[in-house]
Amino acid sequence: MSELEAQISRATIADAPALSRLSSALFPLGCPVTTKPEDLAEYIRQELTPQRFCAVLEDDRNVILVVTIADQLAGYALIADGSAPPHWELSAGFELRKFYIDAAYHGRGVANALMEKVLATAADGREGTFWLSVFSGNTRAISFYRKWGFRIAGTPNFLVGTDWQEDYLMVHETTSNAQEGVG
Numbered sequence: 001m002s003e004l005e006a007q008i009s010r011a012t013i014a015d016a017p018a019l020s021r022l023s024s025a026l027f028p029l030g031c032p033v034t035t036k037p038e039d040l041a042e043y044i045r046q047e048l049t050p051q052r053f054c055a056v057l058e059d060d061r062n063v064i065l066v067v068t069i070a071d072q073l074a075g076y077a078l079i080a081d082g083s084a085p086p087h088w089e090l091s092a093g094f095e096l097r098k099f100y101i102d103a104a105y106h107g108r109g110v111a112n113a114l115m116e117k118v119l120a121t122a123a124d125g126r127e128g129t130f131w132l133s134v135f136s137g138n139t140r141a142i143s144f145y146r147k148w149g150f151r152i153a154g155t156p157n158f159l160v161g162t163d164w165q166e167d168y169l170m171v172h173e174t175t176s177n178a179q180e181g182v183g
Helices: 013-030 037-047 050-058 110-123 139-147
Strands: 006-010 062-069 072-082 093-101 129-135 151-154 157-160 163-173
Touching (some): 006 110, 013 050, 013 062, 013 093, 093 110, 139 163
Antiparallel strands (some): 006 062, 062 072, 157 163
């Protein structure tokens, strides 16, 4: 990745408009092709605005890591403290709520560098289950998360507009939590 001169840092409020633009462009790519355009538009209008990113950044339970290349946002990850979705019995932990890499940087090591930083950030002083949800038909993302030690633990639904989509709940145990049963 060094030839790309990528920088990974914590996002600031000034990054909110760029985070909104990138998310709005990439979110539809992770959804089923059958998702209605009006449902995608409604989700983006409500959830991926600069104002929503400002609120996320102002909440100290969240960390957004951004990858920039040549001063342009190439991707980001949102790590949020909090409990797993209802009805899933996971130890207290944290969620990889968003993980996006601009398609121009796929296959160039950017996602791997960001995930390495995400896992290091998530493990820093935290214990519990690190979890995420991903559309069950997004085989590229599922393969990537498996490569990094996540495993499928369930199939929650995710609402996009009026469309309920089947996701996979994937979990990754932190080192300290994974060793609790050893003895």
